[in-house]
Amino acid sequence: MNTTIRDVAKRANVSVATVSRVLNGSAKVSDTAKEAVLQAQRELGFHLNANAKTLAQKDSNTIGILVSDISDPYFGTMIKACDESAHEMGKMLLITQGFYDEERELSAIDSLLSHRCCAILIHALAISDKKLMAYMQAYPYMVLINRRLVGFEDRCVMIDNISAMYDLTNYVIKFGHRRIAFVNSSFDIADAKERYAGFKKACEDNGVTINPKLIISVPPSLEGGKTAAEKLYNIGIENFSIVMCYCDTIAASAMSVFAGHGINIPQKLSITGFDDLFIASCLNPTLTTVTNPIALMGQEALKLSLERYNNNQDYRISAFKPVIILRKSVVEVKK
Secondary structure, eight states: OOOOHHHHHHHHTSOHHHHHHHHTTOSOSOHHHHHHHHHHHHHHTOOOOSOHHHHHSSOOSEEEEEESOTTSHHHHHHHHHHHHHHHHTTOEEEEEEOTTOHHHHHHHHHHHHHTTOSEEEEOOSSSOHHHHHHHHHHOTTEEEESOOOTTOGGGEEOBOHHHHHHHHHHHHHHTTOOSEEEEEEOSOOHHHHHHHHHHHHHHHHTTOOOOGGGEEEEOSSHHHHHHHHHHHHHHOGGGOSEEEESSHHHHHHHHHHHHHTTOOTTTTOEEEOSBOOGGGGTSSSOOBEEBOOHHHHHHHHHHHHHHHHTTOTTOOOOOBOOOEEOOSSOOOOOO
């Protein structure tokens, strides 16, 4: 039996009109009533249909995608790849953004579900495991990107951030770098924690002392990279021989700032990124980084979601193994 708006109203102990106002975004609802309705909605798995046409169809022929920030080149790469695959299938993308905020991520997922998407790809790092599990249980075709959720590993498409950063850190240490600055993402997300964990483990295994003053957290953006580079420059580049960055975007911005201060890279300072975005091969010098094949991951996640939507529960995808891309931004430390 299909859940109706009346069921939601009964569960939340409010009127049908109140439920309608909440789900349609009306401001004329108390916070208490809003929270009760949203809680009941999630518990019952109820979502308003986007339009009458959708009601009459099995699905909307639309692929729903939630990313954190579409302005980030990392997500732009993923969306472009997914759009190409969707176009070949005669389908369209519906893109939402969460901006690493739980309420916005929850609202975005609800919006995608209201459109009865035939595939749903989720990059949501702020939603709690408990809330995300409720969605995954209710919608067996929902697929997560860059997040591991216990019990749903067969629908989690991701790389091993810890081993990737561990291997990259080992590489730079073998090049003689022992005074290492690490620029991480300031967002409270698994990627940041895992990449730092890999860095820390490699330093410990090689007897390299981590200087807390050289561990800086900034938003994973061009502005964040600029902020990190200025902080490190003020600390003094004599204190570090290399800067390892959470992502290529931070690294690219930092390189520009250091160059503006007359610091030659890599002769005076080495630098690494993470993701292997297109920009990494265009910089001067080209950037040593780690592959994070988000385009392929997005396309494979899309296929997985569609297969599960069509009741092919046995469809599986292979794991993605990061690879270090050696370019020109890292040189051996002269003894």
